[in-house]
Amino acid sequence: APSPAPAAPQAPRPRQGGPAPRALTPAEQATRQRVLAVAAQREAERREQEKISILSAAEEARRREEEAARQALEDAKAQAIAEAAAREAAEAAGTEHVPAALAVTTDEAKPAIVAAPAAARPVTPAVRETLQLKPGGRPAGADDEDEAPRGPGGVRRPATVAPKRGVPVAPAKKLGDGNRRGGRIDVQAALEGADEKVRSLASVRRQRERERRQAELELLRADGVKVVREVILPETITVQELANRMAARGNEVVRALMKMGVMATITQAIDADTAELVVSEFGHKSRRVSDSDVEIGLEGEADEDADLQIRPPVVTIMGHVDHGKTSLLDALRHTAVAAGEAGGITQHIGAYQVKAPSGALITFLDTPGHEAFTAMRARGAAATDIVVLVVAADDGVMPQTIEAIKHAQAAGVPLIVAINKIDRPGADANRVRQELLQYEIVVEEMGGDTQDVEVSALKKLGLDKLEEAILLQAEVLELRANPDRSAEGAIIESRLDKGRGPVATVLVQKGTLHQGDTVVAGAQWGRVRAMLDDKGANVKSAGPSAPVEILGLSGAPVAGEPFVVVENEQRAREIVEYRAQKLRDRQAAAQTAGRGTMEEMLARIQAGAQKEVAIVVKADVQGSAEAIGVVVTKVGNEEVRVRVLYSGVGQITESDVQLAKASDAIIVAFNVRANVQARELSKSEGVDIRYYSIIYEVADDIEKLVKGKLAPVHREKFLGYAEIRQVFNITKTGKVAGCYVTEGLVKRGCGVRLLRDNVVIHQGELSQLKRFKDDVKEVARGYECGLSFAGFQDLREGDVVECYETEIVAA
Incomplete structure (x- = not known):
């Protein structure tokens, strides 16, 4: 009877009393698809990695077969040489020679390896004829080992040899044969081959580089004795520099210091005593030098008489004030x-x-x-x-x-x-x-x-x-003087120029100064960017007795300091660092000596035995600042002492005002002015800034201050500032400055000073003050006006006009 047809599958019925299954939302479907995509990607990556492992194992197997083929070829070469030698010996003895390949059974068909190396045996004419050797000793048709082509990784490819009949030769393996494509490799074989790492050519090169570097660092001679170096040790030296001078690794020097109990990084400095112990630990000799040794050889050697040439004389004009030196x-x-x-x-x-x-x-x-x-x-x-x-x-x-x-x-x-x-x-x-x-x-x-x-x-x-x-x-x-040598000379004057930076007037005494030379002048150094003669023209070189202005120094050097040209910037930095440190030490010692101990200072203050007047000096050039310091120091007496807190070049800044405030000092400004921030700070802090343009007025005021009678009859009253925006040429009047009053006000008939880069270049009176075409008495802040100066025409855009008036104060 026919079997009953299977029942059609029915949809699952919901449980009795339970809810029906709901459909997934679009967000859940997107999440599910994203998870499935990630899983598929991971599976593909796993398969790709497995394929790479299998291919790597196949490549390793191919390399092993090539190595075996090369070894078989070398064995065949050795066997051929042995057969030829045996045949020659049999002919000499008159017996019949049986080849070794026929004397062994098939099971024992292995190449006979001669105990002695083939290269040690003499190659007779019979051997040469049997192997068809080339004149150089290589078999005909075979490449020399050095001439054999190289394969991947630097491995030489096996070369084929064509010996005479009767010499068994293992078949050479062609590049590319193996199990890369033909034959299957199971996972077990691939895993077994993957355990052996193949060394790359880059790894071999790195190893050779390390060995070469190690040999250079250790500096071994042929006899294996280490080179003993003489290491020069200054008073302080960094760990890296010490390692460089010993030709050792930096970490080795750090390790040696740690053994001595000194924890220092490679960039930290150590003292000469510790460095000397490290040098002796490494087996070198040390030589201690002082910091002042950087100046040894700074001045050039004495010139030979044959190199000297006639130079112009340097003449100084001296005499009493107002006797006509400058006029002459x-x-x-x-x-x-x-x-x-x-x-x-x-x-x-x-x-x-x-x-x-x-x-x-x-x-x-x-x-x-x-x-x-x-x-x-x-x-x-x-x-x-x-x-x-x-x-x-x-x-x-x-x-x-x-x-x-x-x-x-x-x-x-x-x-x-x-x-x-x-x-x-x-x-x-x-x-x-x-x-x-x-x-x-x-x-x-x-x-x-x-x-x-x-x-x-x-x-x-x-x-x-x-x-x-x-x-x-x-x-x-x-x-x-000898013009064909590096230049030496003296700094005549120096100043700070807003547009050009530090400018120094130098007198070349020896050699020739060229543009681009590296110059050390006192505690400043720099490369000569430009040189100007006394007429303001640019020059490329200056010979002996030539005065020039040089630009490019790091700061304004002290007038009177010698300058010298050095060979490179590193030497210049070393000299300047040493001189700057020496200057700081000298200043610190002077301040300490001036203050004395705290008990002594308190005792003098309580007893009223000593008082002092502190001043801060700012001038337009270094020579004036130094001269003012000499003047005011002479003014002091046994009861009241005048102390110069700071003497510098350039405009007055906020730091100068803060220094004067902290020391209850006054600021002496010689041909310079304070910037806006410094003026506001001086007003708020109550710091007195006194402006001068003639040197003996400074001495007179300080002397009155010392005597407690500082109440001058004529005192200046500041009125305001006006900035020159445009300069006009008027036929009858001359140059007229179109100005904008930035502070205070400008009065007709008041005294004026013309400031350029905060340096006074003219002092006089206003000849005209106009508002549009009308003459006015004064112009307030925020308005424009026209100014003309009596007897002065050198007006430029950007100059500042300072207006003041003199008032009489009762003594």
Whole structure:
């Protein structure tokens, strides 16, 4: 009977009393599909990894077969050499030779390996004929091992050998044969082959590089003895630098320090004693040097006489204030410098080069004549060859004249007396000669050896005789220098320029200074970016006795410091770091000595035995700042001492005001101004800033302050600032400045100072003050106005006009 048909599958019925199955939401379906996709991707990655493992195992098996084929080929070579040697021996004995391949059974068909190496056996003509050897000793048709082609990983491919009949040779395996495609590999074989790592060519190269580096670090000679180096040790040295000097690894030096109980990183510095122990631990010799040794050899060696050439003389003009030194130099240079000096007094050292009618060059240094500039004048005398002593014929010898004579005599330089102002009524040159006898200055007219020339700077009389006298004295001195060497010289003056940075006026004394040279000047260094002569023209080089301005230094060096050209920037940094540290130590010692102990200072204050006036000096150039420091220090007495807290160059900043506030000091500003932030801070903190443009006024005010009588009759009252926005040329009036009042107000008839980069370049009065076309009495802040200055036309956009008025205060 036919079997009953199977029942059709029925849909599952819901349980009695239970809810019906709900359909999946779109979010759940998306999540399910994403999970299934991730699972499928992981499965594909697993299969791919398994395939890679199998292929790696196949590659390893192929490499093993190639190695076995190469070994069989080498065995065949050895067997062929042995057969040839045996055949030759049998022919010599007269017996029949049986090949070794026929003498063994099939089961024992293995290549006979000769005990002695084949290379040690002599190759006879019979052997050469049997193996068909090439003249170099290689079988014909076979590649030499060095000439064999290389396969992957640097392994040489086995070369085929075609020996004569009767020599069994294992078949060579071709590259690409194996089980890569043909034959199947099970998982067990692949896992067994995967355990053995194949070394790559990069790994071999890294190993060889490590071995080479190790050999270089250890510095082994052929006999295996380690090289003993002489390690130079300064007072402090970093761990890395010490390792470099010993040609050792940095971590080895750190490990040696840890054994000694010193925990230091590779960038930290250690002292010379610890470094010496480390050097002895590594088996080297050490040599201690001092920090000051960086300056050894800084100055060049002495020049040979054959290298010396005639150089221009360096002449310093000295004399009493207002005796006509700068005017005499103006007449020689045919320029007008004295008119630009405040009060007609020279405030800085100027260096100029003048060409005489004969074509000879003369370098002049114009030093200030006031006694406040004693230190500057002393430096000028030290850098000079000849001193021209200017004495006014109507005044005669004055105190500063005597001081100049002493400086010239101390410097050991010859004197030439220039008796100036002989055109004035009452001028008596003979009286000047008589007065000079008191100071051991005997002129030629009176039987001495000092030249004297009567000149008039105003009328330009006797200037040619003065130049002849200078050149004659220079010829007697035989001034010579070697221009073909690195430059050396002295800093005449330095200042900070807002647009160009630190600018230093230097006098080259030896060698030639080139643009791009690395220069060390005192505690500053830099590469010479540009050089300018006394006329403001750019020059590429400056020879002996040439004064130039150089740009590119790291800071403004101290006037009078020597400068020298060094070979590289590293040497310059070492020298400057040493000098800066020495300067800091000296300043710290001076401050400590000045303060004394806390108990001593408190005792002096309680007893009222000692008081002091503290000042902060800011000037436009370094020489002025130093001169002010000398002046105010002399003003002090036993009861009240004047102390200069800080002396610097440039505008007054907030840090200067804060320093003065902390020490209850006043700020002395010489030809500089405070910036906006410093002015506001000084007003809020009550710090007194005093502005000066003539040096002896500083001394007078400080002296009154010391005596407790600082109540000047005339006191300046600040009115306001105006910024020049545009300069107009008016036919009858000249240059008129279109200004915008930024602070305070501007009054007609008030005193004005013209500031350029916060440095005073002119002081005078307003000749006109206009608002549009109308003359006005004053212009307040936030308005524009037109200003013109009496007797001054050098106006530029961006200059600032400072307005003030003088008020009378009861004493």
